Amino acid sequence: MPAERARWIGTSTKMYFGYQQHFDWMSAVARIVEERPALAEAGITPFVIPSFPVLESALRILGPAGVTVGAQAVSQDEGAATGEVGAGLLAEMGVRLVEIGHAERRARYGETDAVVAAKTRVAIAAGLTPLLCVGEAEGGDPEGAVRTVVDQCVAAVGDAALLDRIVVAYEPVWAIGAPAPAGADHVNAVVAGIRSSLTELIGGPAPAIVYGGSAGPGLLATVPEVDGLFLGRFAHDPANFGRVLDEALAR
Numbered sequence: 001m002p003a004e005r006a007r008w009i010g011t012s013t014k015m016y017f018g019y020q021q022h023f024d025w026m027s028a029v030a031r032i033v034e035e036r037p038a039l040a041e042a043g044i045t046p047f048v049i050p051s052f053p054v055l056e057s058a059l060r061i062l063g064p065a066g067v068t069v070g071a072q073a074v075s076q077d078e079g080a081a082t083g084e085v086g087a088g089l090l091a092e093m094g095v096r097l098v099e100i101g102h103a104e105r106r107a108r109y110g111e112t113d114a115v116v117a118a119k120t121r122v123a124i125a126a127g128l129t130p131l132l133c134v135g136e137a138e139g140g141d142p143e144g145a146v147r148t149v150v151d152q153c154v155a156a157v158g159d160a161a162l163l164d165r166i167v168v169a170y171e172p173v174w175a176i177g178a179p180a181p182a183g184a185d186h187v188n189a190v191v192a193g194i195r196s197s198l199t200e201l202i203g204g205p206a207p208a209i210v211y212g213g214s215a216g217p218g219l220l221a222t223v224p225e226v227d228g229l230f231l232g233r234f235a236h237d238p239a240n241f242g243r244v245l246d247e248a249l250a251r
């Protein structure tokens, strides 16, 4: 991967961890990142996206270690929106990244393309970086997947000029929660296709594109097209997070 491309290695804890479990895990991850000062020099951004109730603790525990903290969701609404969390509050806290359009939220919580677009708009306006989750529903030809993903990116951002304000998380829906990630050939072909289409649309460098979907140690070296990994279950053991960081450093 060319050194000038930004690199991101991170994970969302989804709703897997309890309160104390978050603290134990975040403390371990902070130590792991602190032990690897070369990450910053290499332009690698470690990120963690925990549950909302521990965001403030995440900023305190992980922030000084050099870990970017993100939120798993954001509201497109303002004011009278009981139970929602707004982009302004997140940005004011020091959260920098926000997941938008994850397959689980598209399938279960009504994040249609229109909702994803509204959330992307408010996140960018608040100064947050949307981690825009996109991916095809079923395995198949890479060209079809590229078309689906590029359409999802354009629908989310609207204005091509804003495409460079996001990080794209390419997560084939069929590879999320699976025993193994999508095949390396598929990932490389789709990510290369997304990058080339977005570069053309933007008229400049495409945003960073990370891969998610049953990713873990051993994958990164096989997918040179990606700008990083978005881990899920296979980062629950903090040592695995460290292994993937080492693999990023070795590229």
Ligand SMILES: O=C[C@H](O)COP(=O)(O)O
Residues within 6 Å of the ligand: 011, 012, 171, 175, 176, 177, 178, 212, 213, 214, 215, 230, 231, 232, 233, 234
């Ligand atoms: O948020 C992360 C992705 O959805 C991947 O999760 P997973 O690695 O558990 O499949």
